[in-house]
Amino acid sequence: MVTLLSADLSRVVLHRWAVDGRETGTAVYLDPFGDGGERTWPYVRWTSEEREIGFPATELVPSWTADAPPGAWLEVEIQARTSGGALTKWYVMGRWAETGADVHRTSLPGQGDDDGDVAVDTFVAARPVVAYRLRATLYGEGGRVRSMSVMASAVAAHPGPPAASAASRVPIELDVPRRSQKLHDGHFPQWDGGGASWCSPASLTMVLDYWGRGPAPADLAWVPADDPCPAVDHAARDMYDHSYQGTGNWPFGVAYAGRYGLEGFVTRLRSLAEVERFIAAGVPVITSQSFREHELPGSGYSTGGHIMVVTGFTRDGDVIANDPAAPADAGVRRVYPRAAFEHVWLRATGSGGIAHVVHPPDIPLPTSEGNW
Incomplete structure (x- = not known):
């Protein structure tokens, strides 16, 4: 069994930062969604x-x-x-x-200029960039930044021919609880329309x-008692991006887990x-990912963007995933053909291999090749 690997994904790096704020001051802020x-x-x-x-990067997250x-x-x-040596302005991420x-x-829309723009959670360069600076400003009292990272990548406008990588053929499945977003249909529609859109919180x-x-439990007391999983509603509320009007902002999801x-x-x-390698590390x-129904056999739906959890692999290398788009928890576990899923x-033209990884500090990650 071999799987397809997009040639344009070899150029990606993740930088981690230790944040130690020294500059202090005051600033006036008008919350666009506040009381005015x-x-x-x-x-x-x-x-x-x-x-x-x-390398010349096209996106920063x-x-x-x-x-x-x-x-x-x-x-x-x-x-x-930029690759020409000029500095861009500061973009709010x-x-x-x-x-x-x-x-x-x-997030903050409407920042676009000749150097690039911010698409919800991603800086998209108008022309390649070769370096960057990061700024974190903590307002108010009682806050603390614990970790900060930036993923830089070069995403080709036209994907190159696929290369092949071998599956390990070692069956493994992590015991990840199963949660259906569909059981929350109609819940709290003020947050991204309710459960039908809550793939990321689920x-x-x-x-x-x-x-x-x-x-x-005390933090979930506001959720109705008959809710099948109040923690999903809690995550939707506290991941919601008021400008994007959605719960799928990638960094906000990581911050919620944090x-x-x-x-x-x-x-x-x-x-x-x-x-x-991550699954083998537990x-x-x-x-x-995004796909039409026929592109991912067994999905039963089409989507312009969807989040799921990879929990394991079969002996043939196919993907075992907890897919929250199932109508009930019992159907969340899916096995998807490896080549189709990877494609x-x-x-x-989709996410380009986007992944979120969250783990306890004492759980070691596999050896990195620069992208984690």
Whole structure:
């Protein structure tokens, strides 16, 4: 058994940063989703040195874990250096808080210029960039940035011919709890229309449950008692991006998991062979893909973008996934043909191999080739 590997995914790197804010000051912020009043906030700011990427990159995606309880919030920005040597402006990559008590969690549209734009959670360069700086500003009191990372990648406009990578042929399956997003249809439609769109909250909840983490019962008291899994509703509420009007903002998902003591990052993986290495280490991988029904046999649906959890592999190398699009928890476990799954996940016209990894700090990851 061999699987397809998009040739354009070899150029990806994940940089991790230790954040130690030194610059202090105050700033006025008007929450566009608030009550219309400005508020002055004290802040602590950290700005990284310039980091060389090592190749001409077309996309940058930051992710973070932080403590930002009521009274605190975090703004993350990126500035890039183009291949011509010029510096871009600072682009806001997200304004994040654990709850909406003080500031509404949001991405920031409308930043596009000649150098690039921000597509929800991704800086998309108008022309390749070769270096960048990262800035994290923590507003208010009681907050703390625990980890910060940036994934830089070169995503080709036209995918190259596929290469082949061998499956391990070692069957393995992690015991990840199964959660259907469809059981939440109609729940709290103010957050991305309700459960029909909650693939990301359902997937994060499955992985949090696997690690024995998540909100305490008292934190779920606002959810109706007959809800099949209140933690999914909680995740949808606290991952919701008010500008994007969705629950699928990738860094916000990692940050949500970080509230419960997990480390995490968004990256691109180059093949299912890399996913196999995580599974062998006991770490499930959350993937993002889009496809028509016929492209992923056994799915039973088409999607312009969907999140699921890879939990294992069969002896033939096919993918065992917890797919939250199932109508009930009992149908969440799916086995998808390896080649088909890898194609719809890796192709540049889709997510290009996007993956979320969240894990306890004491669980070691497999040896990295630079992209985690």
